Amino acid sequence: MLSVENLNKTFNIQILDNIRIPGCSDVSFKVEPGQFFALAGPSGKGKSTVLKCIYRTYLPGSGQIWYDSANYGRVDLASAPERMLLDIRSREMGYVSQFLNVIPRVSAIDLVMEPIIVRNGVSYADARERACNLLERLHIPQKLFNAYPATFSGGEQQRVNIARAIGWKPRLLLLDEPTASLDTKSIERVLELLDELREQGTTMVGIFHDQDIMNRIASQIYYL
Amino acid sequence: METLLKARKLSKVFGSGCPLCRESTGPDFDTNVCPHCHSVVACNAVDFDLYPGEVLGIVGESGSGKSTLIKLAHFEWEATGGEMNLHRSALPEGLGELLADAADQYTRNLFGLSQFQQRQVRNALMGIVYQNPFLGLRMNVSSGGNIAERLLGAGWRHIGKMRERASELLEKTEIPISRMDEPPKNFSGGMQQRVQIAKALSNNPLLLLLDEVTTGLDLSVQARVLDLIRSLQREFQLSMLVVSHDLGVINLLCNRTMVMKHGRVVESGLTDQILQDPQHRYSQLLVASQL
Numbered sequence: 001m002l003s004v005e006n007l008n009k010t011f012n013i014q015i016l017d018n019i020r021i022p023g024c025s026d027v028s029f030k031v032e033p034g035q036f037f038a039l040a041g042p043s044g045k046g047k048s049t050v051l052k053c054i055y056r057t058y059l060p061g062s063g064q065i066w067y068d069s070a071n072y073g074r075v076d077l078a079s080a081p082e083r084m085l086l087d088i089r090s091r092e093m094g095y096v097s098q099f100l101n102v103i104p105r106v107s108a109i110d111l112v113m114e115p116i117i118v119r120n121g122v123s124y125a126d127a128r129e130r131a132c133n134l135l136e137r138l139h140i141p142q143k144l145f146n147a148y149p150a151t152f153s154g155g156e157q158q159r160v161n162i163a164r165a166i167g168w169k170p171r172l173l174l175l176d177e178p179t180a181s182l183d184t185k186s187i188e189r190v191l192e193l194l195d196e197l198r199e200q201g202t203t204m205v206g207i208f209h210d211q212d213i214m215n216r217i218a219s220q221i222y223y224l
Numbered sequence: 225m226e227t228l229l230k231a232r233k234l235s236k237v238f239g240s241g242c243p244l245c246r247e248s249t250g251p252d253f254d255t256n257v258c259p260h261c262h263s264v265v266a267c268n269a270v271d272f273d274l275y276p277g278e279v280l281g282i283v284g285e286s287g288s289g290k291s292t293l294i295k296l297a298h299f300e301w302e303a304t305g306g307e308m309n310l311h312r313s314a315l316p317e318g319l320g321e322l323l324a325d326a327a328d329q330y331t332r333n334l335f336g337l338s339q340f341q342q343r344q345v346r347n348a349l350m351g352i353v354y355q356n357p358f359l360g361l362r363m364n365v366s367s368g369g370n371i372a373e374r375l376l377g378a379g380w381r382h383i384g385k386m387r388e389r390a391s392e393l394l395e396k397t398e399i400p401i402s403r404m405d406e407p408p409k410n411f412s413g414g415m416q417q418r419v420q421i422a423k424a425l426s427n428n429p430l431l432l433l434l435d436e437v438t439t440g441l442d443l444s445v446q447a448r449v450l451d452l453i454r455s456l457q458r459e460f461q462l463s464m465l466v467v468s469h470d471l472g473v474i475n476l477l478c479n480r481t482m483v484m485k486h487g488r489v490v491e492s493g494l495t496d497q498i499l500q501d502p503q504h505r506y507s508q509l510l511v512a513s514q515l
Contacts, residue, residue: 015505082493105450
């Protein structure tokens with residue numbers, strides 16, 4: 001499904017006298033369909049860099065990222081045209097970070113519904129039902145559904161973020177410490193949802209700081 | 225998917241111009257004024273593709289040439305060089321005939337059309353929202369009348385239907401219908417901006433040009449205008465060119481972004497890539513300067 005080959009990334013900061021900051025070096029791994037593939041290693045080793053290179057938020061320096069797209073066949077995400085990448089993002093590949101990217105004046109429920117409507121093409125009512133269901137399972141109080149997440153607590157924001165990322169059931173989901181700011185109970189619920197998503201066919205590549213969580217959820221672990 | 229708009233080597237030079245203008249200006253020389261003939265190279269050799277339903281951002285400091293691009297695309301200024309092609313399959317009936325060029329599936333260079341034809345293309349396909357509502361609205365004419373003016377340009381003739389359309393648009397942009405007969409000069413800045421958006425959308429444009437639409441609005445109004453633009457973009461599958469120096473606005477609205485400096489595109493890419501992994505020195509400076 002995904003094959004990363006000799007991926008290297010260095011940041012060249014021109015405004016600071018061209019200093020070069022290493023991102024990741026010589027990363028190679030293969031992810032099979034349906035796997036939960038975890039990236040592990042000390043901080044600063046470039047785990048997030050690898051994820052962001054796959055999503056192309058970072059421009060990979062050298063190496064290839066082969067992805068078997070449902071729509072385009074085998075493509076190298078490191079060099080795919082921008083239009084193709086945007087299309088793959090909107091149909092197949094999701095990314096969930098530690099932080100919610102709050103959109104002003106958009107309520108929690110709408111944030112979760114938006115990708116479901118746009119990407120799955122389901123009706124408003126169905127999308128709403130799916131979104132409510134997710135938020136309920138993540139124990140977001142019903143009172144908050146129509147509130148703006150900018151004022152939510154960190155944990156609530158993060159749960160909305162996860163609901164938004166998994167609601168549309170992407171084919172490949174990249175997770176960058178999605179459980180970092182959650183309490184134990186919330187983590188349990190998130191892991192449960194991720195397990196379900198995987199059973200429904202989503203392949204995942206994730207980073208978890210907590211060793212126990214990683215061992216529990218991952219089907220394979222790669223140490224950077 | 226075919227591009228809607230294909231711009232190649234767009235250039236605009238103010239002044240007499242000389243053969244050395246292009247090679248002696250730009251980010252490498254840190255100026256857009258030609259040292260030989262003192263002409264201003266507002267933009268030089270800009271290429272971009274805009275796809276149907278896509279939102280392309282243009283960022284850069286003042287004087288970088290972003291608004292020049294919008295003015296060229298809207299035929300307000302005549303380009304010094306370059307061409308802009310519109311894909312014919314995207315055109316409404318009638319207009320396709322007008323612009324048809326047997327040679328290929330693209331229309332001729334839009335810059336090669338007569339002024340009359342350009343006006344027809346503009347009325348049928350484009351909407352524009354300026355930073356300054358005075359440029360987009362007649363301040364002394366009622367809001368409904370402002371919209372009707374645009375509809376007349378696009379070929380509407382039935383007063384009742386125009387009124388109906390105007391109230392529908394004002395409702396969408398959250399202007400109370402009861403105030404539709406008031407002139408925009410009575411409105412607050414944010415309301416004027418929303419009337420401008422209603423006017424720009426009245427002819428169902430395929431292409432919406434936004435020039436610093438939220439600059440100068442207070443935060444709550446800004447969020448409201450952006451939210452409106454986002455939902456209208458999705459509802460009508462608009463293609464948009466968004467000029468802004470506010471990276472937050474660009475991040476919120478745009479799929480892809482070009483960074484301009486001294487009339488040149490110094491970098492272009494996916495918006496999140498430009499914001500998180502900028503490659504060019506100037507893009508890095510821009511991102512590092514964000515609040």
